[in-house]
Amino acid sequence: MASLPVSTTINSDDVEYLCHADESLLDVLRDRLGLMGAKEGCGTGDCGACSVIMDGRVVCSCLVLGAEAEGRNIETIEGMADGNTLHPLQQKFIEHAALQCGICTPGFLMAAKALLDTNPDPSEEEIRFWLAGNLCRCTGYDKIVRAVADAAIVMREERA
Amino acid sequence: MSLDTTYQGRNFRSVGTRPLRPDGVDKVTGRARYGADFNMPGQLVARILRSPHAHARIVRIDTSRAEALKGVKAVVTAADLPDLTEGDQGLFNTLENCMARTEVLYDGHAVAAVAAIDARVAKQALKLIEVEYEVLPHVTDVDMAARPDAPKANGTAPNIAKQTEFGHGDVDAGFARADVIVERSFLTEQTHQGYIEPHACVASCNSDGTAEMWVCTQGHFVYRQTCASLLGLDVSKLRVTSSEIGGGFGGKTHVWAEPVALALSRKAGRPVKLVMSREEVFRASGPTSATSIDVKIGATKDGRITAATAHLRYSNGPYADGWAEMGAMTSFACYDLENVKTVGSEILVNRPKVAAYRAPSAPMAAFAVESAVDELAQKLGIDPVEFRIQNAASEGTRSSYGPVYGPIGIGPTLEAAKAHDHMKAPLGPNQGRGMACGFWFNFGGQTCTDLNINADGTVTLAVGTVDVGGSRASLSLIAAEELGIDYKDVKAVVADTATLGYNDMTDGSRGTFSSSMATISAARNAIEVMRQRAALIWDIPVEDIDWEDGHAVARGENYGNLPPLSVADIAAEAGTTGGPIAGHSEIVADGAGVSFATHICDVEVDPETGSTRIKRYTVIQDAGKAVHPSYVEGQYQGGAAQGIGWALNEEYVYGEDGRLQNPGFLDYRIPVCSDLPMIDTQILEIPNPNHPYGVRGVGETSIVPPLAAIANAISNAVGVRMTHIPMSPPRILAALDREKAG
Numbered sequence: 001m002a003s004l005p006v007s008t009t010i011n012s013d014d015v016e017y018l019c020h021a022d023e024s025l026l027d028v029l030r031d032r033l034g035l036m037g038a039k040e041g042c043g044t045g046d047c048g049a050c051s052v053i054m055d056g057r058v059v060c061s062c063l064v065l066g067a068e069a070e071g072r073n074i075e076t077i078e079g080m081a082d083g084n085t086l087h088p089l090q091q092k093f094i095e096h097a098a099l100q101c102g103i104c105t106p107g108f109l110m111a112a113k114a115l116l117d118t119n120p121d122p123s124e125e126e127i128r129f130w131l132a133g134n135l136c137r138c139t140g141y142d143k144i145v146r147a148v149a150d151a152a153i154v155m156r157e158e159r160a
Numbered sequence: 161m162s163l164d165t166t167y168q169g170r171n172f173r174s175v176g177t178r179p180l181r182p183d184g185v186d187k188v189t190g191r192a193r194y195g196a197d198f199n200m201p202g203q204l205v206a207r208i209l210r211s212p213h214a215h216a217r218i219v220r221i222d223t224s225r226a227e228a229l230k231g232v233k234a235v236v237t238a239a240d241l242p243d244l245t246e247g248d249q250g251l252f253n254t255l256e257n258c259m260a261r262t263e264v265l266y267d268g269h270a271v272a273a274v275a276a277i278d279a280r281v282a283k284q285a286l287k288l289i290e291v292e293y294e295v296l297p298h299v300t301d302v303d304m305a306a307r308p309d310a311p312k313a314n315g316t317a318p319n320i321a322k323q324t325e326f327g328h329g330d331v332d333a334g335f336a337r338a339d340v341i342v343e344r345s346f347l348t349e350q351t352h353q354g355y356i357e358p359h360a361c362v363a364s365c366n367s368d369g370t371a372e373m374w375v376c377t378q379g380h381f382v383y384r385q386t387c388a389s390l391l392g393l394d395v396s397k398l399r400v401t402s403s404e405i406g407g408g409f410g411g412k413t414h415v416w417a418e419p420v421a422l423a424l425s426r427k428a429g430r431p432v433k434l435v436m437s438r439e440e441v442f443r444a445s446g447p448t449s450a451t452s453i454d455v456k457i458g459a460t461k462d463g464r465i466t467a468a469t470a471h472l473r474y475s476n477g478p479y480a481d482g483w484a485e486m487g488a489m490t491s492f493a494c495y496d497l498e499n500v501k502t503v504g505s506e507i508l509v510n511r512p513k514v515a516a517y518r519a520p521s522a523p524m525a526a527f528a529v530e531s532a533v534d535e536l537a538q539k540l541g542i543d544p545v546e547f548r549i550q551n552a553a554s555e556g557t558r559s560s561y562g563p564v565y566g567p568i569g570i571g572p573t574l575e576a577a578k579a580h581d582h583m584k585a586p587l588g589p590n591q592g593r594g595m596a597c598g599f600w601f602n603f604g605g606q607t608c609t610d611l612n613i614n615a616d617g618t619v620t621l622a623v624g625t626v627d628v629g630g631s632r633a634s635l636s637l638i639a640a641e642e643l644g645i646d647y648k649d650v651k652a653v654v655a656d657t658a659t660l661g662y663n664d665m666t667d668g669s670r671g672t673f674s675s676s677m678a679t680i681s682a683a684r685n686a687i688e689v690m691r692q693r694a695a696l697i698w699d700i701p702v703e704d705i706d707w708e709d710g711h712a713v714a715r716g717e718n719y720g721n722l723p724p725l726s727v728a729d730i731a732a733e734a735g736t737t738g739g740p741i742a743g744h745s746e747i748v749a750d751g752a753g754v755s756f757a758t759h760i761c762d763v764e765v766d767p768e769t770g771s772t773r774i775k776r777y778t779v780i781q782d783a784g785k786a787v788h789p790s791y792v793e794g795q796y797q798g799g800a801a802q803g804i805g806w807a808l809n810e811e812y813v814y815g816e817d818g819r820l821q822n823p824g825f826l827d828y829r830i831p832v833c834s835d836l837p838m839i840d841t842q843i844l845e846i847p848n849p850n851h852p853y854g855v856r857g858v859g860e861t862s863i864v865p866p867l868a869a870i871a872n873a874i875s876n877a878v879g880v881r882m883t884h885i886p887m888s889p890p891r892i893l894a895a896l897d898r899e900k901a902g
């Protein structure tokens with residue numbers, strides 16, 4: 001099958017790759033670009049483990065075609081920290097023990113970042129509904145919700 | 161030096177604190193490597209062809225067209241996995257479950273596998289494999305399968321595979337003395353562990369007869385053993401490295417496709433990566449049993465249980481190595497009973513081979529028993545907590561499964577529930593409150609640990625129990641505690657099978673319990689070595705040296721001018737005092753210490769739709785000693801959430817054709833964030849007398865009470881006793897309709 005050339009931006013870097021027309025962005029990230037932070041939990045858009053941010057919106061990268069990334073701006077977990085400085089969400093997830101096995105964590109962090117980028121002061125209910133597309137089987141979500149709420153406080157203080 | 165494991169009491173300085181976990185940064189930056197995150201040079205991609213039938217004879221498999229496809233490097237069938245099991249039935253079942261031999265026994269049973277240069281070619285190749293089936297009658301329902309006229313699920317073996325009995329006393333006499341008797345039957349549907357990471361491995365067999373495997377597993381030593389036996393390899397020649405594991409809950413204690421990956425690699429002469437799809441995970445790995453349970457409990461007017469019986473039927477999948485026994489053992493473990501009898505039956509059905517799921521078999525048994533206990537309390541007009549307190553087991557009670565209890569937590573968790581403000585909070589319309597208790601044994605087992613003192617005085621702790629939820633943090637705390645040093649100076653790693661002695665699985669809540677025991681033992685051995693080294697440095701008798709707060713201290717007036725030596729001071733002199741300093745430990749950890757929990761739950765049921773919302777949830781559980789309380793709370797909350805999903809929504813749905821109809825997260829719906837409230841936890845600490853720090857396993861008990869607690873809450877909310885799990889909206893509406901119809 002012929003491959004398509006794609007030019008895109010990933011974590012602020014210009015990236016070019018070739019991919020098949022039916023290849024998912026998740027497969028491109030993991031298998032072609034070595035960005036394995038996004039995980040495949042289902043491949044059908046039901047678990048959120050593959051979440052990345054595309055043009056400011058959180059998407060399941062297993063449901064996006066690699067070719068659709070053309071000209072877009074993609075953020076992945078690998079670009080979340082600023083060098084050795086963790087993003088407040090990352091720091092709070094560790095502090096609150098909001099991960100057990102951690103397989104869902106990159107997806108939750110991406111989804112939570114998209115939330116806090118648009119809504120800096122979400123209620124518990126807003127957090128819960130925003131994150132409803134991300135499955136976690138280990139934590140019961142309690143500590144995840146607390147970590148997100150706490151990170152929101154830190155980020156508001158940083159902005160102020 | 162053999163370890164004195166008795167609990168001696170202690171003022172902890174590290175244990176019980178909440179430091180950051182050592183693998184945290186890797187996991188929030190996407191750097192942690194899970195099963196599917198590893199690649200090898202020249203690696204091929206594997207795919208498995210699975211049966212579309214619930215039960216069929218394999219008449220013929222023709223792989224020639226697949227083999228001829230460009231890019232295909234190997235195709236394997238059962239012929240490539242010859243039977244080397246030498247009469248070991250359990251091992252044979254594992255082999256046959258990995259790859260069907262003469263019959264396929266469930267929808268999703270593997271029949272062939274390919275390794276190709278990429279996933280695209282591998283998928284194409286699967287389509288070219290021709291399998292001719294002769295469809296056989298099948299049975300998927302546990303009660304149907306138990307009938308004498310039911311189709312046989314597997315060859316000529318009877319569907320009622322194995323019965324186990326527990327109990328003591330004379331139940332007939334006990335019932336004769338009862339003033340009130342409750343007798344009911346209950347059903348629970350099959351559920352999956354639902355770990356978010358599908359099974360994944362990279363297998364590499366070399367031409368020199370050695371092999372390596374990278375795999376997500378709860379027990380790489382056991383995987384090594386099983387795979388080596390099935391492939392005919394020397395154990396020493398197979399090196400298994402456990403990846404970070406994306407959830408297991410028991411489902412990753414059994415091999416599923418790993419031997420197939422090794423067989424493909426052996427045939428192709430190249431490394432092979434095999435990752436299951438979510439559909440494969442549902443169809444062909446791990447579910448727990450569906451059950452059908454009859455319970456009978458009698459009590460006197462003043463609330464004393466006189467007799468109790470349960471007959472528990474667990475669906476097994478097609479093999480006679482299930483978990484009904486655990487259900488029969490745990491059913492009445494919370495209570496002090498004079499007359500009790502339980503029977504556990506394993507029933508063969510044409511569904512996937514069941515696997516352990518967090519406190520295997522206990523949640524269903526607790527659902528049935530705790531529902532009946534609640535109903536009995538209601539009939540007697542006694543508060544359900546009070547009724548349980550009156551009948552609770554305590555130290556010295558002979559348990560329903562045999563052993564006599566030491567100090568246990570059932571009474572204290574009930575007293576804590578009684579005193580909890582959750583119990584006193586007002587309820588709104590359509591709301592109900594329920595509570596229930598749960599028990600789990602916990603296990604110990606074989607454990608091997610190395611503790612190395614590095615040249616700068618920091619410590620590397622190598623353990624062989626896979627870290628499924630923060631145990632590296634807990635074990636670092638333990639090492640720091642025993643050595644008297646800072647948590648930050650200890651780094652725990654999970655060693656591979658070539659670098660450490662054998663370790664059992666991380667199952668039965670044993671990870672932190674048994675590895676902490678081994679870690680304490682290794683640390684004590686290292687302290688002994690360090691005392692000897694200090695004796696050489698100071699040139700004084702070793703008997704005059706104590707170990708205090710991470711330092712060798714010379715005792716007695718003669719040594720007043722000797723400043724204490726830190727671990728770093730001693731390590732710096734290691735080269736001139738006898739070489740590297742380390743402590744090792746190889747133990748069978750005994751005395752895991754049983755654990756009990758009481759859960760309280762408020763629900764609101766919408767009478768129009770039958771849908772249930774959990775309004776409030778409280779977990780009270782004995783941890784013995786919470787090493788890292790955040791991760792203990794996490795275990796409590798995670799178990800409760802899984803129980804909530806099981807109680808309300810999750811179930812395997814089979815069609816008439818015997819095929820699984822909902823093998824995906826869209827139709828097999830596990831709880832999401834917006835389904836749940838915060839889950840409150842209360843950790844009780846009743847020290848385990850058989851552990852130096854009093855630690856008990858904590859991972860499993862939390863999934864035992866929720867089914868019953870929620871069923872009791874819903875029954876209280878709607879006024880109808882719920883007897884079929886999951887209590888999905890249609891089932892609740894049907895129960896309400898039946899009630900109306902009288």
Ligand code: FES
Nearest residue numbers: 043045047048062
């Ligand atoms: S892998 Fe994309 S949503 Fe599950």
Ligand code: FES
Nearest residue numbers: 100101136137138
């Ligand atoms: S921490 Fe394991 S799935 Fe979320």
